[in-house]
Amino acid sequence: MFKKWLFFCLIVLYPAAGKGQSVGLVLSGGGSKGLAHIGVIKALEENRIPIDYIGGTSMGAIVGSLYAMGLTADEMIAIVESEDFKYWMSGELKETDRYFFNTELPGPDLIRIGLDLKDTVPKTILPLSLIPNYLMDFAFMEIFSQASAAAGYDFDSLFVPFLCNAADISNNKEIVFRKGDLTQAVRASMTVPLYFRPIVVNGSILYDGGIYNNFPLNHVEAVFKPDVIIGSKAAQGNLPPDEFDILKQIENIVMRPSEYAIEPGKGILLDMKFQTQSLLAFEKLDEFVELGYQTTMLKMDSIRMLTGRVAEDSAALSERRIAFRKKWPEFVFKDVQLSGLNKKQEYYVHESIQKTHETMGIADMKRAYLKLANDKSLVYLYPQAIFDREDSLFTMKLRVIPETPLEARFGLHISTTGMAQTYLGFSYREIQEISTHLKGSIQFGRLYDGANLGFRFSYPSNTPVYFQGNFNFNRFNYSTSNPNFFFEDLEPFYIIENEINFRFDVGTPLSMNSVLKGGVGIGRNQEVYYMTQNFSSGDTSDVSLVNLVSLYGKVERNSLNNKQFSTKGNLMKLALRLGYGTESYSRGSTSSLVADQNMNYFWLSARYENSGYVPVKGSFSLGYYYLIQATVKPLLTNYYSTIIEAPAFQPNMVTKSLFMEAYRAYQFIGAGLMPVYSFSRNVHAKLEAYAFIPVQQIVHDELNQATLGNYFRKVNTIFNASLNFITVAGPVGIHAGYLSAQDHPWVFQISFGYLLFNQKSDED
Numbered sequence: 152m153f154k155k156w157l158f159f160c161l162i163v164l165y166p167a168a169g170k171g172q173s174v175g176l177v178l179s180g181g182g183s184k185g186l187a188h189i190g191v192i193k194a195l196e197e198n199r200i201p202i203d204y205i206g207g208t209s210m211g212a213i214v215g216s217l218y219a220m221g222l223t224a225d226e227m228i229a230i231v232e233s234e235d236f237k238y239w240m241s242g243e244l245k246e247t248d249r250y251f252f253n254t255e256l257p258g259p260d261l262i263r264i265g266l267d268l269k270d271t272v273p274k275t276i277l278p279l280s281l282i283p284n285y286l287m288d289f290a291f292m293e294i295f296s297q298a299s300a301a302a303g304y305d306f307d308s309l310f311v312p313f314l315c316n317a318a319d320i321s322n323n324k325e326i327v328f329r330k331g332d333l334t335q336a337v338r339a340s341m342t343v344p345l346y347f348r349p350i351v352v353n354g355s356i357l358y359d360g361g362i363y364n365n366f367p368l369n370h371v372e373a374v375f376k377p378d379v380i381i382g383s384k385a386a387q388g389n390l391p392p393d394e395f396d397i398l399k400q401i402e403n404i405v406m407r408p409s410e411y412a413i414e415p416g417k418g419i420l421l422d423m424k425f426q427t428q429s430l431l432a433f434e435k436l437d438e439f440v441e442l443g444y445q446t447t448m449l450k451m452d453s454i455r456m457l458t459g460r461v462a463e464d465s466a467a468l469s470e471r472r473i474a475f476r477k478k479w480p481e482f483v484f485k486d487v488q489l490s491g492l493n494k495k496q497e498y499y500v501h502e503s504i505q506k507t508h509e510t511m512g513i514a515d516m517k518r519a520y521l522k523l524a525n526d527k528s529l530v531y532l533y534p535q536a537i538f539d540r541e542d543s544l545f546t547m548k549l550r551v552i553p554e555t556p557l558e559a560r561f562g563l564h565i566s567t568t569g570m571a572q573t574y575l576g577f578s579y580r581e582i583q584e585i586s587t588h589l590k591g592s593i594q595f596g597r598l599y600d601g602a603n604l605g606f607r608f609s610y611p612s613n614t615p616v617y618f619q620g621n622f623n624f625n626r627f628n629y630s631t632s633n634p635n636f637f638f639e640d641l642e643p644f645y646i647i648e649n650e651i652n653f654r655f656d657v658g659t660p661l662s663m664n665s666v667l668k669g670g671v672g673i674g675r676n677q678e679v680y681y682m683t684q685n686f687s688s689g690d691t692s693d694v695s696l697v698n699l700v701s702l703y704g705k706v707e708r709n710s711l712n713n714k715q716f717s718t719k720g721n722l723m724k725l726a727l728r729l730g731y732g733t734e735s736y737s738r739g740s741t742s743s744l745v746a747d748q749n750m751n752y753f754w755l756s757a758r759y760e761n762s763g764y765v766p767v768k769g770s771f772s773l774g775y776y777y778l779i780q781a782t783v784k785p786l787l788t789n790y791y792s793t794i795i796e797a798p799a800f801q802p803n804m805v806t807k808s809l810f811m812e813a814y815r816a817y818q819f820i821g822a823g824l825m826p827v828y829s830f831s832r833n834v835h836a837k838l839e840a841y842a843f844i845p846v847q848q849i850v851h852d853e854l855n856q857a858t859l860g861n862y863f864r865k866v867n868t869i870f871n872a873s874l875n876f877i878t879v880a881g882p883v884g885i886h887a888g889y890l891s892a893q894d895h896p897w898v899f900q901i902s903f904g905y906l907l908f909n910q911k912s913d914e915d
Contacts, residue, residue, distance in 0.1 A: 172459045175204040175377030177368050178211030180361035181385035182430035185210025190443025191383045193224035201462035204312045204375035206367045208360040212315035212340035219313035220298035221472045239290045242283030246710035250525035252660035257714035259562040259574045259905040261881040265555030284348045285524040291334050292534045297479035299333035300538030310475045315340040316360035325363040379457050380418030482513040485544040491551045495583040502611035528586045530554040564904035572596035600626040601909045616659045623909040625650040629810035647679040652912035665708035674699045674912025680791045682741040682855045693739040695792040701730030721763035726915035728756045736788040743854040754784035758915045774825030782817040790851035800843045813892030816845035833877040841869040867892040
């Protein structure tokens, strides 16, 4: 009983007897596990334990800096819980942030490798990070720059004095940040190799501080000299990595063993007991914060004994926070300064930013920054906001690196139906006052052979504009074979399309996600076909030569998150096209026509396409798709030339590999629903159900002449179920489909890669 009373008296009387012990908080690295530090801070504040100094590494630097600039534990939790945080850590753009004007025509490439030809021996340029960092870099700038400016770029003048460390791999040493730009310091300290791109500070390449020191106890003691140390260790739960798991190996390198011991009587170590966790398991925020909170509460009596003083109450602490935040300057930018570019390239970037006023707010600056981040001519952006006390305005300093001029591209599509496509391409880019992009590619396989040469010139200004031209060769080979699981019957082709075309387009943005386009298409299509599918090797084919020239106008909006396996975003196209065509028909041995024929014609088409995904609940979303096609055009010389030249309804990847006569018409409505369940960011299941409703079917008579059927007499359906994996190497899909109007309605396949083709002259 006496011991209990003695212990109680010591707790009550020790603070009065002491002179106020100063307390330093040390936060380790640990990836997402470092979120437990928030729980530690929450427990300390609730129990009025003072935090006079704070130092951290990696995730500890992030949490420590947020607290040092005056954020509460609840405010830190709100940041990590936010939708924006998920985008920062994944590098994925929001729909509203995708600048469609800079988007290229999608191709089937899976790998892009830059080639640096400046050296005597050419070298390949590989990506430095798995996650695009421009969103996170701007977010860090937005979060930390005002507090950094308010402190006069001296970390001792923050709400709580702060330090963090990083690894300087240029000089093979550890560096400690106590002054300068808080944004740079924290960004350097948390830069896990491979996950995030390094930053350059004063000419040195900086990576995660945990590489050399994952627990900066020695620096907190040497710099701040606190009387008491409270250490928070969140670096457990790592198993030995597999020899083929490079990411796990990197994680273990960064969170290397450090000296976590604190001298007895000098402080206390809060050692969190984690299960094995991923470096980026931020979805477990609540679990990690609670672990930090409970671990701290278990040792609260010992912490009180050590600290020997009670901090101000919550009201006084809040007033002090508010007083510091009132010093934060408003985010107004007066200028943009560029580095890493020559004068002509600087002109291009300045014009792209489209600064229309003397100053810019943070929202306008972010919009301009994201436009640059979407520019394929630029490979790297790093933003830094520097405050000028004389006029109380910020200057945006942008480090910009142009894309490697020459780039090689590789693509592959294979499926269990025996279809295989190979894609080889190149790209050359140059930025001067304008952005120049030259490209070329070849694609070959059983279904499709293609070649492309193209150019694009982009002119930045208050109203940006591009001029784009593409010369394409397309050859489609369609057979009557049955697509079975694991193989395809190698029967002769009964329709072959050979097309050469040139397209010239002009475009300008209407908004972040939309573009107004116009242009001309010129094409020559050689159609080789038989009037029956029961032809023999001795039969000769029918041939139609179709020459086309057309003018078009189009509004297009696109914020889809993948070029062929989308689960988010929206696509809208509205196009009008006016054209003139000629057909020269040469009959073959299966034809019932008595003579060759020629015809000339005009046509007009209007097309409206809309698709998107609406979040429903949790991981479930509902996709929709509809297409309205209206073409005014005469029937051509025979059924097959008419149906080949007719617009097609091909809403998914499976249908793009098939020639489906019953899903082609001059006027039709196509619509569908696509429920999607996302197991993770890269794995989803999708069901698709479509209806194809032709206004009038294109049918044939006994002489294979094309005629039009009755109005709205037929509805054809398409059903498809798929499980899709978007891997680092490329997309893998498992498909089971049913096409009601096909001779072989069932389609089963496992595929890898994208199935995308060059545009046709009249394609919208």
